[in-house]
Amino acid sequence: MSFLVETILSGLMAGVMYSLVALGFVLIFKASGIFNFAQGVMCLFAALTFAGIIEKTSLPWPIAFMLTVGVMVAVAWAVERFVLRHLVNQEPIILFMATIGLAYVLEGIGDIVWGSDVKVLDIGLPSGASDFMLDQFNIYIEKLEVFAALIAAVLVGFLAIFFQKTRIGRALRAVADDHQAALSVGISLQTIWVIVWSVAGFVALVAGTLWGTKSGVQFSLSLIALKALPVLILGGFTSIPGAIVGGLIIGVGEKLAEIYVGPMVGGAIENWFAYMLALAFLLVRPQGLFGERIIERV
Amino acid sequence: MKLKHLTAGLAALAIASPIAVTTAQAYELTIPSLVYRTGPYAPGGIPFANGYADYFKLLQERDGGINGASINFIECETAYNTQQGVECYENTKGQGESKALVYQPLSTGITYQIIPKAAVDEIPIFTMGYGRTSAANGKVFPWIFNFPGTYWDAASGMVNYAAAIEGSAADLKDKTIALVYHNSAYGKEPIRTLEELSKKHGFKLELLPVDHPGQEQKATWLQIRRMNPDWVFMWGWGVMNQVAVKEASSVRYPMDRFIGNWWAGSEHDVLPAGEGANGYLSATFHAPGAEFPLHQEILEKVYDAGKGAGDRERVGEVLYNRGLIAAVWTVEAIRKGMEIKGSNEIVGKDVREGLEALDVTEERLAELGLPNFTYPVKMSCAVHSDPGTVLIQQWDAAGGDWKVIASGIEPDRDIIAPLIEADSAAYAAENNITPRDCN
Numbered sequence: 001m002s003f004l005v006e007t008i009l010s011g012l013m014a015g016v017m018y019s020l021v022a023l024g025f026v027l028i029f030k031a032s033g034i035f036n037f038a039q040g041v042m043c044l045f046a047a048l049t050f051a052g053i054i055e056k057t058s059l060p061w062p063i064a065f066m067l068t069v070g071v072m073v074a075v076a077w078a079v080e081r082f083v084l085r086h087l088v089n090q091e092p093i094i095l096f097m098a099t100i101g102l103a104y105v106l107e108g109i110g111d112i113v114w115g116s117d118v119k120v121l122d123i124g125l126p127s128g129a130s131d132f133m134l135d136q137f138n139i140y141i142e143k144l145e146v147f148a149a150l151i152a153a154v155l156v157g158f159l160a161i162f163f164q165k166t167r168i169g170r171a172l173r174a175v176a177d178d179h180q181a182a183l184s185v186g187i188s189l190q191t192i193w194v195i196v197w198s199v200a201g202f203v204a205l206v207a208g209t210l211w212g213t214k215s216g217v218q219f220s221l222s223l224i225a226l227k228a229l230p231v232l233i234l235g236g237f238t239s240i241p242g243a244i245v246g247g248l249i250i251g252v253g254e255k256l257a258e259i260y261v262g263p264m265v266g267g268a269i270e271n272w273f274a275y276m277l278a279l280a281f282l283l284v285r286p287q288g289l290f291g292e293r294i295i296e297r298v
Numbered sequence: 299m300k301l302k303h304l305t306a307g308l309a310a311l312a313i314a315s316p317i318a319v320t321t322a323q324a325y326e327l328t329i330p331s332l333v334y335r336t337g338p339y340a341p342g343g344i345p346f347a348n349g350y351a352d353y354f355k356l357l358q359e360r361d362g363g364i365n366g367a368s369i370n371f372i373e374c375e376t377a378y379n380t381q382q383g384v385e386c387y388e389n390t391k392g393q394g395e396s397k398a399l400v401y402q403p404l405s406t407g408i409t410y411q412i413i414p415k416a417a418v419d420e421i422p423i424f425t426m427g428y429g430r431t432s433a434a435n436g437k438v439f440p441w442i443f444n445f446p447g448t449y450w451d452a453a454s455g456m457v458n459y460a461a462a463i464e465g466s467a468a469d470l471k472d473k474t475i476a477l478v479y480h481n482s483a484y485g486k487e488p489i490r491t492l493e494e495l496s497k498k499h500g501f502k503l504e505l506l507p508v509d510h511p512g513q514e515q516k517a518t519w520l521q522i523r524r525m526n527p528d529w530v531f532m533w534g535w536g537v538m539n540q541v542a543v544k545e546a547s548s549v550r551y552p553m554d555r556f557i558g559n560w561w562a563g564s565e566h567d568v569l570p571a572g573e574g575a576n577g578y579l580s581a582t583f584h585a586p587g588a589e590f591p592l593h594q595e596i597l598e599k600v601y602d603a604g605k606g607a608g609d610r611e612r613v614g615e616v617l618y619n620r621g622l623i624a625a626v627w628t629v630e631a632i633r634k635g636m637e638i639k640g641s642n643e644i645v646g647k648d649v650r651e652g653l654e655a656l657d658v659t660e661e662r663l664a665e666l667g668l669p670n671f672t673y674p675v676k677m678s679c680a681v682h683s684d685p686g687t688v689l690i691q692q693w694d695a696a697g698g699d700w701k702v703i704a705s706g707i708e709p710d711r712d713i714i715a716p717l718i719e720a721d722s723a724a725y726a727a728e729n730n731i732t733p734r735d736c737n
Contacts, residue, residue: 003520003524014516116335116336116337117340117341120570128547140520140523140549142516215537216566218341218540219337219340220338220513254517255516255520259517267506267507268481
């Protein structure tokens with residue numbers, strides 16, 4: 001029984017880590033209708049910059065963190081200035097293709113500036129198993145993942161307030177609904193896009209830092225986007241709570257499948273099982289668990 | 299006055315010209331190097347590529363090349379992508395006077411793709427400790443060499459190390475060995491051997507595949523926690539290694555019972571886990587460190603001249619040394635090929651002859667500046683992988699270095715030889731190859 005509890009808890013914690021990546025996708029999709037293919041690479045780029053600044057300058061990590069936030073804001077500005085501004089009112093597929101290009105550009109710049117080696121990111125975050133849980137209940141929980149859950153809770157609270165209660169948040173939602181209508185009431189599309197890409201860059205930095213602490217900062221970090229996709233399908237592309245709940249369901253589902261079903265079919269099923277789970281939800285509820293239902297008059 | 303200077307200059311040029319022409323006309327040996335300095339597997343690809351490149355640079359700087367022939371060293375970036383690797387092969391194979399002499403693909407996927415091409419193009423492939431294990435049978439694979447050991451040697455060596463720690467091979471009975479492996483052709487390579495060894499010694503083998511890239515392995519390590527195996531072996535590469543070492547440390551699995559193969563035992567595999575990685579073991583076939591005379595010479599003649607391929611402080615890392623020994627053996631085969639032909643104007647098939655006649659003794663290693671660095675190797679027409687002897691190294695987190703703790707571990711040849719024979723025979727049958735007569 002304790003093993004089942006351990007599996008479920010580990011799944012929940014892993015799910016939170018996926019949710020952190022999924023949040024970045026949701027933010028940009030919610031505010032601009034763009035599926036940002038580059039979100040995984042943004043996590044990598046942010047973590048690489050953060051670890052790189054610490055390694056090269058020996059600055060204290062809070063200063064390096066703030067500098068990295070500055071870099072991500074600069075990236076957001078550059079994306080708006082050189083890419084999105086020229087693609088206003090284009091088909092979503094064009095914007096999607098632009099983000100594929102952006103992913104490769106960011107990866108290339110990261111490689112040129114910071115190199116391809118694994119960077120150890122040790123900023124004193126808790127790591128290893130929780131001794132208390134292990135010794136008292138014989139249950140293995142990773143301290144870093146508990147910390148990630150707390151961070152995710154804070155982020156979701158902050159983002160919910162930002163979107164629901166602030167003028168900028170409402171403007172973001174207006175732009176997401178209709179670019180032209182938002183422009184006609186005086187909302188600056190350029191400013192909104194810079195803001196939303198900056199916030200997504202900040203979320204990418206948080207996710208990249210946590211994943212980078214876990215495995216070292218390296219180029220395979222960009223592939224964590226693959227873990228976020230089923231979360232998005234399940235939770236809905238426009239819902240912040242959906243990203244969290246979706247992450248938890250995917251995390252628990254894949255761990256239970258790997259441990260209890262995997263041995264019967266040769267193992268290594270958790271990756272495709274997550275997509276199968278998401279697909280099953282998609283068939284029943286195409287907009288995802290918390291996504292906005294699209295109703296059109298005909 | 300100016301005219302006088304000009305005349306003197308022209309005269310000097312005229313005298314110098316024949317020398318310059320001779321140098322320009324020195325036979326050029328094309329050595330392609332398929333590298334991956336970018337992409338998710340770059341942390342492993344960079345040090346290997348640096349070690350490989352630095353040795354050729356040293357020869358060019360110190361000796362002007364190899365036996366009077368200059369070196370045309372061509373790096374081509376594969377990003378560890380099979381398609382890009384094949385493109386690199388196609389683009390470089392015809393370059394230069396000698397055309398490509400030998401390839402070191404550094405990827406099992408690329409190796410499998412270029413095995414059939416090598417025979418047609420008459421260029422030997424040196425897959426040092428990776429690639430297709432049964433290529434060790436030179437009768438079926440005349441163009442492929444995978445010394446000094448195969449994955450099956452490594453698997454067997456790891457089992458024999460575990461047996462030695464347990465007391466004897468008989469003490470492995472009823473023990474459990476879990477294999478955590480990259481869910482790919484590479485990761486699955488040792489399974490067949492381990493299954494045979496499990497039958498022979500009576501241990502239970504648990505197989506735990508990890509999907510690419512291996513960033514998330516929680517389910518795998520929860521299963522290890524539950525089954526509590528006596529030993530964990532790992533066949534990983536890239537981020538999978540770092541995450542596995544960290545997870546093992548988190549679930550408090552004893553690190554001195556966790557052995558990675560020789561592609562899961564470099565500095566970057568253990569550093570992210572910090573103190574937690576202390577005691578982690580890995581198989582290897584050469585020593586770590588930069589204390590050997592050859593390293594000192596590279597530092598002095600290549601790095602001090604500002605011509606090193608990488609960072610000076612990374613000379614001597616495990617994968618740097620692997621690239622270095624790959625280059626050393628390659629050059630020895632080139633020298634042997636020149637000796638057999640009686641000329642330095644060799645082509646790929648001469649290097650193949652050199653590889654088959656290769657005999658690098660301990661005395662020769664000492665002459666080359668690598669005393670006690672690795673095992674002597676001796677190839678023949680039939681044997682393309684030898685000796686298969688395994689070393690075990692252990693990570694010392696406090697010291698920040700690897701230390702060899704066991705050497706001379708021999709693989710179970712009575713198990714491995716029939717497997718190589720059977721697998722190569724199946725390949726020969728599938729591809730209508732008549733095995734060579736090596737008698």
